[in-house]
Amino acid sequence: MTTPAHLRAALLLGALVALLPACDLEPDVGPATQARCINGDTDPGHDVSYARDIEPMFERTLGGCAKCHDPRAANPVGFTLGGLDLTSYDALLAGGARSGADIVVAGAPCASVLYLKVSAGPPFGERMPRDGPPFLLPDELDLVHDWIAEGARNN
Ligand code: HEC
Structure with a gap:
């Protein structure tokens, strides 16, 4: 015995409606604490020294x-x-x-503690400089990032 076409359509529609609320749910992962990190050089035309x-x-x-x-400082x-x-x-x-x-992991700023500690959401301890703000400016963060991305040379 086959199910009449109109009944099959109604069943399908019911199933779809039942699934709809699930599509609205966002996974509960909490607030973002760390900015997304990408290893690539942000400004390949600029050789960071x-x-x-x-x-x-x-x-x-x-x-x-x-x-x-600086080990020679007062504290x-x-x-x-x-x-x-x-x-x-x-x-x-x-x-x-x-x-x-x-x-410093040459070529990989996102794996380098130096870069992660001066960024928002450091992997441990506090964001550096510890007495900040001020913290490094966005352009300065890019310099640290790109110096490492470019191989962290003593240039
Ligand atoms: C007011 C003091 C202070 C200043 C200024 C400061 N730091 Fe720190 N730093 C600390 C202390 C204390 C620790 C150890 C606790 C921690 O890791 O949060 C530390 C740890 C670190 C570490 C992790 C070292 C490790 O391997 O455990 C890095 C990287 C770092 N600092 C980078 C910097 C950079 C780069 C600056 C400047 C932009 C800076 N810090 C400025 C006090 C300071």
Whole structure:
């Protein structure tokens, strides 16, 4: 025995209507805490320099890092607690207490603790600089990102 066409249509419509509310539900994943990170160079025409673009950010007084990450400072908690010396390229690449070799992963800013710690939603501890705001400006975050994306050279 076959089901009449109009009855089949009604059953199908009923099934579709029953499914409709499910389409409106959003998965409950909570608020976004970390911006989406993409490894690619944001400005391939600009060759970022460690000496010119990156180190001055670490060393400046306002919004910088030296007062906490220069072992010679009066109270360098970024060095004593975080284990990270930001006074030279080699010291930076040696990493900190938690980051170790992941401090800078050449070519992969999204895997580099240095970039993640200065961004919103750091993987552990607080966003750097710890006494911010001010934090790094969007253009400055891009410089750190692209310096790593371009291979994190001592240039
Ligand atoms: C007012 C002090 C202070 C300033 C300024 C500061 N830091 Fe820190 N930093 C800390 C402390 C304390 C820790 C350890 C706790 C933590 O990881 O949140 C730390 C940890 C870190 C770590 C993680 C090290 C590891 O491997 O565990 C990174 C990366 C870092 N800082 C980068 C920076 C950068 C880059 C700047 C400047 C833009 C900066 N910090 C400015 C105090 C500071």
